[in-house]
Amino acid sequence: MSHAVFLHAAGDARVAPFNLREGVPGETLIDVAAVGLCGSDLHYYKDGGIGSAVIAAPFVPGHEFSGWLTEDLPALGLARGSLVAVDPNQACGHCEHCRAGHPNLCPEVVFIGAPPNDGAMTERIWVPTSQIVPVPQHFTPSDAVMLEPLGVAIHAVDLAKPRLLERVALLGCGPIGLLILQVLRTVGVGEILVCDPQPHRRALALKLGASKAGESVADIAKWTDEGLPLVIEATNAPEGFRDAVRAARIGGRIVLVGIPDGDSYVIPAAEARRRGLTIKFSRRMGHVYPRAIELVALGKVDVEAVVSHRFGLDEGPEAFRRHAANEAGMVKSLIYPSGPAARRR
Numbered sequence: 483m484s485h486a487v488f489l490h491a492a493g494d495a496r497v498a499p500f501n502l503r504e505g506v507p508g509e510t511l512i513d514v515a516a517v518g519l520c521g522s523d524l525h526y527y528k529d530g531g532i533g534s535a536v537i538a539a540p541f542v543p544g545h546e547f548s549g550w551l552t553e554d555l556p557a558l559g560l561a562r563g564s565l566v567a568v569d570p571n572q573a574c575g576h577c578e579h580c581r582a583g584h585p586n587l588c589p590e591v592v593f594i595g596a597p598p599n600d601g602a603m604t605e606r607i608w609v610p611t612s613q614i615v616p617v618p619q620h621f622t623p624s625d626a627v628m629l630e631p632l633g634v635a636i637h638a639v640d641l642a643k644p645r646l647l648e649r650v651a652l653l654g655c656g657p658i659g660l661l662i663l664q665v666l667r668t669v670g671v672g673e674i675l676v677c678d679p680q681p682h683r684r685a686l687a688l689k690l691g692a693s694k695a696g697e698s699v700a701d702i703a704k705w706t707d708e709g710l711p712l713v714i715e716a717t718n719a720p721e722g723f724r725d726a727v728r729a730a731r732i733g734g735r736i737v738l739v740g741i742p743d744g745d746s747y748v749i750p751a752a753e754a755r756r757r758g759l760t761i762k763f764s765r766r767m768g769h770v771y772p773r774a775i776e777l778v779a780l781g782k783v784d785v786e787a788v789v790s791h792r793f794g795l796d797e798g799p800e801a802f803r804r805h806a807a808n809e810a811g812m813v814k815s816l817i818y819p820s821g822p823a824a825r826r827r
């Protein structure tokens with residue numbers, strides 16, 4: 483019998499036996515190597531849902547994961563035991579949005595690890611073979627897990643269309659913010675001014691290339707006379723949108739990546755209107771895995787630097803609790819269903 487971490491309701495995560503269902507044609511069974519605890523998983527834990535997506539029945543979270551194949555996949559040139567990543571976003575492929583190249587916006591999407599679809603915080607999972615992403619075999623399980631959040635960061639920077647040497651404000655130095663920071667560094671922007679209330683996250687941001695790191699947007703405002711032309715928001719705060727507006731200069735652009743606690747923004751309309759801002763909402767990612775793999779393989783993004791904690795499956799509920807409590811030192815946690823030391827078999 484395998485086990486899984488279940489989210490029952492807000493504040494209620496439990497490990498329990500998990501009945502692995504039968505696979506269907508077109509699916510492959512993988513042994514989960516590692517699975518990330520994402521900010522969105524944490525929203526389910528803290529709020530019991532994200533907007534209209536609520537926990538109606540206990541479900542297994544986990545959409546950022548890597549695993550080992552339990553069978554050969556000759557079509558992908560992969561043998562049993564190969565490490566693979568999985569793209570959790572199974573878009574329909576034929577709606578207007580998919581056809582326009584926006585699979586992340588597909589209304590028919592089946593997303594692994596978003597209720598009611600069980601995710602990967604378990605030992606084994608059936609996944610659509612079409613969602614399997616081959617990775618270089620020198621990648622570690624955590625490298626392969628981090629491709630998904632890195633993909634979210636790449637998508638956000640794509641939407642932002644930064645200009646050469648443009649100064650950027652980045653609000654929030656959680657895992658996504660720190661990955662966005664590193665992607666921004668590869669595209670040749672100017673100074674990157676960041677803020678985050680947690681000192682260990684600011685320190686990490688400086689280490690990963692931020693020019694200056696402040697506690698709040700007030701610091702960024704102090705460092706710039708008229709605000710910045712580009713602001714990327716990657717917080718979980720209802721004030722994130724407002725703060726992004728305050729960091730932006732007249733005519734500036736904002737990309738909102740974060741999911742606010744409580745699913746509401748606090749935003750004084752006049753401040754945004756008077757600046758004539760252009761605002762984009764970033765939603766998951768598009769077809770970005772090839773670039774995510776290349777950035778990691780070339781060493782241009784250090785995904786490992788963002789991983790602060792590793793847990794076994796039994797410790798999953800503890801990981802949720804400690805993140806929800808904003809414990810100092812925590813950035814990104816990965817859960818290893820067969821233990822952090824497990825190697826490819």
Ligand SMILES: [Zn+2]
Pocket residue numbers: 520521522545546630631
């Ligand atoms: Zn995620």
Ligand SMILES: [Zn+2]
Pocket residue numbers: 573574575576577578579580581585588589590591
């Ligand atoms: Zn579609």
